[in-house]
Amino acid sequence: MRAHGVTVALLVWGTVASAAPADTVRVQAARLTMGALLDITVFAADSTQAAGALESAYAEVARLDTLLTDWRGDGDIARLNAAGDTLWHAVAPETREVVGEALRWAQLSRGAFDPTIRPLVVVWGFRGGVASRAPRADELAAARARVGARFVRVDSAAVRFTRTGMQLDLGGIAKGYALDRAAAVLETHGVRRALLDFAGQALALDAPPGLDAWPVVIDDPRRPRARPLAVVPLVRASVATSSQRERTVTRGGRRVGHILDPRSGRPVRRTRQASAFAARAVDADALATAAFVAGAGDAAQIATRAHASVLVVAHDGRVTRSAKFRVDARRRASIAWTPAPR
Ligand code: AMP
Ligand code: MG
Numbered sequence: 001m002r003a004h005g006v007t008v009a010l011l012v013w014g015t016v017a018s019a020a021p022a023d024t025v026r027v028q029a030a031r032l033t034m035g036a037l038l039d040i041t042v043f044a045a046d047s048t049q050a051a052g053a054l055e056s057a058y059a060e061v062a063r064l065d066t067l068l069t070d071w072r073g074d075g076d077i078a079r080l081n082a083a084g085d086t087l088w089h090a091v092a093p094e095t096r097e098v099v100g101e102a103l104r105w106a107q108l109s110r111g112a113f114d115p116t117i118r119p120l121v122v123v124w125g126f127r128g129g130v131a132s133r134a135p136r137a138d139e140l141a142a143a144r145a146r147v148g149a150r151f152v153r154v155d156s157a158a159v160r161f162t163r164t165g166m167q168l169d170l171g172g173i174a175k176g177y178a179l180d181r182a183a184a185v186l187e188t189h190g191v192r193r194a195l196l197d198f199a200g201q202a203l204a205l206d207a208p209p210g211l212d213a214w215p216v217v218i219d220d221p222r223r224p225r226a227r228p229l230a231v232v233p234l235v236r237a238s239v240a241t242s243s244q245r246e247r248t249v250t251r252g253g254r255r256v257g258h259i260l261d262p263r264s265g266r267p268v269r270r271t272r273q274a275s276a277f278a279a280r281a282v283d284a285d286a287l288a289t290a291a292f293v294a295g296a297g298d299a300a301q302i303a304t305r306a307h308a309s310v311l312v313v314a315h316d317g318r319v320t321r322s323a324k325f326r327v328d329a330r331r332r333a334s335i336a337w338t339p340a341p342r
Contacts, residue, residue, distance in 0.1 A: 027050035033061050040195070042193065045190075052189055064094060067092050076092055098177045098282075105290060113293065114149050122167075123143040144265045152166070176238065183281075195234070201281060206236065218231070218241060221245070221313055229331070238281035260293075291303065
């Protein structure tokens with residue numbers, strides 16, 4: 001589903017004293033794309049520059065949506081999934097890049113993150129069309145046999161599986177990748193100060209005029225209407241949060257969530273929420289999903305290997321942070337981090 005049309009709220013901050021002349025207009029837009037709301041706030045010289053930058057950024061995300069979606073159309077991933085064979089399939093450079101990043105995360109997370117999870121996603125009914133019962137053991141076993149990042153190969157411009165019947169689902173990483181690309185497009189239009197918020201995942205460029213950073217709230221899943229779990233000051237970095245709340249189905253009388261453990265083949269229950277902080281949105285997105293699956297203890301180790309940080313709320317409500325992620329009494333987060341080599 002995609003909504004056409006844009007909501008643009010034009011707010012002119014003509015009198016922001018500390019702003020350079022090039023950054024005096026604040027423009028915010030929100031559009032439904034990749035099945036979620038992408039909200040972008042930019043500061044620009046004038047509304048024409050802002051509108052051009054926003055239009056190009058959304059066009060880039062729509063292009064990536066077509067390439068990367070696994071459930072409709074004839075983009076790269078949809079075609080690869082429909083084939084289900086072991087032949088090489090030529091793909092766009094961007095598709096090749098996201099699949100490569102996803103495979104790297106499968107390794108880094110020791111299989112907690114797995115972009116070949118799709119047969120399990122389908123068998124649990126997250127692509128529609130199944131009864132409300134939980135999958136039978138034989139159905140689960142058949143789906144699990146078709147899951148495994150080690151059965152995927154990439155070369156410079158193509159992807160193949162080494163087993164038949166395999167499929168990719170980039171739902172755990174594509175929004176992050178799209179955020180990085182959208183931010184790069186904004187920069188080519190001369191926008192330096194911006195915040196992009198894609199359904200629970202934020203990516204910041206430079207701070208708004210007069211501020212050190214964009215304050216990004218991580219909700220407390222134990223008390224959603226109370227104080228936030230943390231407020232992360234974001235500059236040139238990304239924070240992603242994964243939880244089962246966003247998408248659930250009822251199976252066998254129990255509500256189950258859309259993040260699955262590739263090792264058990266079942267929806268993850270040990271975690272309530274996992275947030276990840278990284279320089280690139282693609283890494284924050286994949287790490288949040290990986291941390292959700294891996295659980296609090298392993299998540300911190302995975303984050304350290306990736307030069308990133310995590311904040312995980314376990315099923316029992318216990319909060320775990322990786323060493324460099326601190327939150328003070330006023331819930332202001334500070335994250336000491338070394339950017340990963342690019
Ligand atoms: P996110 O909201 O970024 O955590 O991504 C969740 C989405 O990623 C799900 O809706 C599935 O499409 C996909 N997914 C589910 N489980 C996994 C997993 N273990 N590894 C990678 N992707 C997954
Ligand atoms: Mg993710």
